[in-house]
Amino acid sequence: IRRADLAAHMTGTARSAETRATAQEIGLVDQVFDTAAEAVVDADLVVLCVPVGAMEAVAREIAPHLAPGATVTDVGSVKQAVIDSVAPHLPAGSHFIPGHPLAGTEHSGPRSGFAELFDNRWCILTPPEGCDPAALAHLTQFWRGMGANVDLMDAPHHDLVLAVTSHTPHLIAYTMVGVADDLRRVTDSEVIKYSAAGFRDFTRIAASDPVMWRDVFLTNKDATLEILGRFTEELFALQRAIRQGDGALLHDYFTRTRAIRRGIIDAGQDTDAPDFGRVRKHGADS
């Protein structure tokens, strides 16, 4: 926001005194308040950046203190649950436009942000029907100002797409690291020592914030279970092919998946590796 001078004055808050002190110390915002109720007074734009399961409590707290005509948005990884829990509490005359930047790392807290985080990444907005066009245009410009590309979607579609591209992959990473941990005799030495790229990536993902991801799965339950069901079917098919020595099936399968990866790279969306590098370079928590 500072890089592109998108706000005249930025306020912020966090639940713990320690986080608020850190935010103050590193100059993350112009003014840090003890409560969300104080932080939103006179704000044109309010961005809720809490775990999905905490959105409702924060919405209840800020609602009586919002300026008339304020725009309220969020960055939660699930959208329908946020709409259901936040919208009923906001006053008439405010504009609620949920959002989700598809950018982040396994790190949390005020020291984990860096100005380039949203550069050339997608931010999906899920405006409700009848949403104020001027408020939507402003919010779109806000995200573009931070370097993101903006797309619009309805919330259920967002939740299904993200179940495929983010939520289920995270669950699989958590599971794989859990499996390795169960094999204690391997974990204690060899898994760490000989950790090849695949498992290393899983451990990075599985180091993500437990509260945030607990809430993602609790609130995007149906879509995640749907994708997990399909994942399990495919896994069983591959398991059978391995048992039966069906090399042709495995080869065909891996040829198809390789083409998908190449499609992602051709579309300019292969941002994982540079992103990881950026986190290190910009000194986020490690």
Ligand SMILES: NC(=O)C1=CN([C@@H]2O[C@H](COP(=O)(O)OP(=O)(O)OC[C@H]3O[C@@H](n4cnc5c(N)ncnc54)[C@H](O)[C@@H]3O)[C@@H](O)[C@H]2O)C=CC1
């Ligand atoms: N970390 C990531 O890579 C991404 C996260 N998101 C979404 O962004 C949101 C925030 O995540 P981060 O910024 O990573 O987390 P964070 O841990 O850096 O910040 C979360 C904030 O919420 C506060 N909080 C937690 N529980 C609360 C409660 N019950 N009541 C009031 N405040 C509470 C914490 O004190 C903290 O200030 C989540 O909804 C997450 O799904 C979206 C895209 C990427």
Ligand SMILES: O=C(O)C(=O)Cc1ccc(O)cc1
């Ligand atoms: O660290 C990673 O690789 C991520 O996938 C970050 C991330 C986490 C949650 C989101 O809703 C969006 C992006």
